[in-house]
Amino acid sequence: MKMKDKNNITLLILILLLGFSLRIYNLGSESFWIDEAATAYSTNKEVPKLINDIYTTTSEAKKYFEQGGTPPFYYVVANYWTGIIGLSEVRLRFLSVIFGIVSIYFIFLIGKLLFNYTTGLIAAFIISINSLHIYYSQEARSYSLGILLTLFTVYFLIVALKEKKIAYWIGYIISSSLLIYTHYFGIFILVFEYLFLCIPLLIQVLYHGVTLVFEYPYLSIFRRDLKRVFLSGLCIFILYIPWLPALYKMITIRNYLGVYFEKSMFYYFVIMFVQFNSWISLKMNNGIVLILTVCSISIITILMCSMFFISVFIKNKKLSIGNFKDNKLMFLLLWFVIPILIPMIISWVLPQSPIFGSVNYVIFASPAYYLIVSNGIFKSKKPLILLALLIVLSVFPLYSYYTNPDKQQWREAAKYLESSRKDYELVIVIKASNILPLDYYYGDMENIIGIKDIHELIDATDNQDSFWMVYSSEKYGDPKGELRGYVDYTFNVREEIEFKGIKVFHYLD
Numbered sequence: 153m154k155m156k157d158k159n160n161i162t163l164l165i166l167i168l169l170l171g172f173s174l175r176i177y178n179l180g181s182e183s184f185w186i187d188e189a190a191t192a193y194s195t196n197k198e199v200p201k202l203i204n205d206i207y208t209t210t211s212e213a214k215k216y217f218e219q220g221g222t223p224p225f226y227y228v229v230a231n232y233w234t235g236i237i238g239l240s241e242v243r244l245r246f247l248s249v250i251f252g253i254v255s256i257y258f259i260f261l262i263g264k265l266l267f268n269y270t271t272g273l274i275a276a277f278i279i280s281i282n283s284l285h286i287y288y289s290q291e292a293r294s295y296s297l298g299i300l301l302t303l304f305t306v307y308f309l310i311v312a313l314k315e316k317k318i319a320y321w322i323g324y325i326i327s328s329s330l331l332i333y334t335h336y337f338g339i340f341i342l343v344f345e346y347l348f349l350c351i352p353l354l355i356q357v358l359y360h361g362v363t364l365v366f367e368y369p370y371l372s373i374f375r376r377d378l379k380r381v382f383l384s385g386l387c388i389f390i391l392y393i394p395w396l397p398a399l400y401k402m403i404t405i406r407n408y409l410g411v412y413f414e415k416s417m418f419y420y421f422v423i424m425f426v427q428f429n430s431w432i433s434l435k436m437n438n439g440i441v442l443i444l445t446v447c448s449i450s451i452i453t454i455l456m457c458s459m460f461f462i463s464v465f466i467k468n469k470k471l472s473i474g475n476f477k478d479n480k481l482m483f484l485l486l487w488f489v490i491p492i493l494i495p496m497i498i499s500w501v502l503p504q505s506p507i508f509g510s511v512n513y514v515i516f517a518s519p520a521y522y523l524i525v526s527n528g529i530f531k532s533k534k535p536l537i538l539l540a541l542l543i544v545l546s547v548f549p550l551y552s553y554y555t556n557p558d559k560q561q562w563r564e565a566a567k568y569l570e571s572s573r574k575d576y577e578l579v580i581v582i583k584a585s586n587i588l589p590l591d592y593y594y595g596d597m598e599n600i601i602g603i604k605d606i607h608e609l610i611d612a613t614d615n616q617d618s619f620w621m622v623y624s625s626e627k628y629g630d631p632k633g634e635l636r637g638y639v640d641y642t643f644n645v646r647e648e649i650e651f652k653g654i655k656v657f658h659y660l661d
Contacts, residue, residue: 160269164260164276171256171280175249175289178554180242183563185653186625188292189589190216192244194227195234202227207398210405216585216602223395225333226294241292248296252289255296256280258303259519265310266480267527270535274526277539279519281546283431283553288515294334295512301331302341302516306487309345313377325384329391336402337491337513342388344490348483349381417496420509424492427511428518429453430546431553445548452545455538459528460521466531487520560624560653566593568649568656569620575599578619580612583629590622606634613639616661623655
């Protein structure tokens with residue numbers, strides 16, 4: 153083995169170790185929030201029962217959620233995982249850590265295939281220290297697995313088109329099917345892939361007509377691989393047929409995200425794009441740390457955007473649009489644009505039921521962005537200086553990420569209730585799904601109920617001399633403040649304590 157090859161392998165191993173360290177650090181420091189608690193809850197079910205619940209009600213915890221939205225594959229994997237190693241914050245989240253580490257390796261492979269070894273290493277390094285991906289690699293939800301399966305399907309497609317082997321097409325079919333069985337938005341990844349595959353054929357139809365398509369000698373993969381492309385799409389569709397009724401049920405549920413746009417779509421796009429580059433929260437440390445973090449995030453975003461521009465528009469050290477003729481660049485641009493553009497269009501057409509606005513729903517497009525940026529860094533005059541600058545600038549965002557609690561503190565709230573509440577006192581939880589994390593940490597759920605509207609609250613508090621109220625997720629459970637307003641007007645507050653994302657009140661008649 154050549155010295156250069158040994159150095160490259162060493163760098164890759166170091167990047168993987170760095171990514172692992174950043175993802176394992178503080179893994180269990182925060183308690184499960186609602187959705188993670190739903191994952192933990194689902195691991196106690198038998199797999200057939202779990203799949204049936206999601207299929208029939210679109211929810212993995214139908215007793216607590218009126219609707220869900222995530223297909224079953226991640227929950228099945230988590231079920232078997234916890235059956236082997238047990239259930240805790242660290243153990244359940246460690247599954248996402250594994251997915252995150254493998255994702256670092258596969259973005260390296262894709263970068264190497266599309267460009268070169270160095271670009272692959274740069275892409276792996278970027279995603280290894282990217283706080284957005286660290287966050288979802290530390291969360292017991294399906295997003296880390298969805299990112300990995302996105303990279304799988306892209307990798308197998310590229311290799312299948314290059315190597316012409318059936319085994320790679322089979323890998324593509326399996327990974328693509330598992331992706332859309334992991335998250336519905338995985339469908340947008342398949343849209344970009346088949347759009348890319350069909351563009352040459354569409355061009356030929358437009359210019360030469362249908363009858364001449366297969367006679368005209370054009371440079372495209374489609375002429376050689378049309379049959380396999382068609383069969384792969386057909387196989388994926390057939391494998392997904394059993395889940396189509398559940399998908400239809402999900403689509404027909406109005407208000408998919410449960411909220412309306414509070415601000416413009418442009419605002420959400422800007423926030424999402426900044427999050428692609430680094431971690432950002434409006435509730436960070438105050439003082440000098442806040443200033444340094446915001447400055448670092450701003451410079452990182454500018455730096456990454458500049459490298460994106462260089463990758464797309466600079467050719468032979470000159471400003472050019474010639475790169476758009478490159479299939480590799482078009483492939484990455486479609487990967488980056490389509491999974492973001494389609495949700496934006498849907499949300500624009502149906503503003504009452506938006507599916508765009510949260511970065512986790514478009515995160516499957518982010519690896520394409522990192523690959524384009526990595527190619528720009530490679531093409532730049534001083535790539536090592538840029539990478540060193542990226543490391544320095546990432547210090548404060550990562551510090552702020554680790555030192556700012558982001559998840560609701562149900563563990564702390566449960567401990568407070570356990571030490572302060574008398575067994576006979578009723579505990580009212582605003583929004584029924586909030587019972588899930590409280591149940592995980594509190595255990596004894598006697599005289600603990602979840603309510604969803606003012607009528608249930610009035611019935612629950614009738615003839616109560618003393619009760620507790622756990623107030624959380626008010627944006628969804630009490631958007632107009634009616635529930636809080638009623639108890640504050642009708643009863644006296646004896647105790648009040650606030651945790652991250654949770655307020656606990658003790659009321660007396």
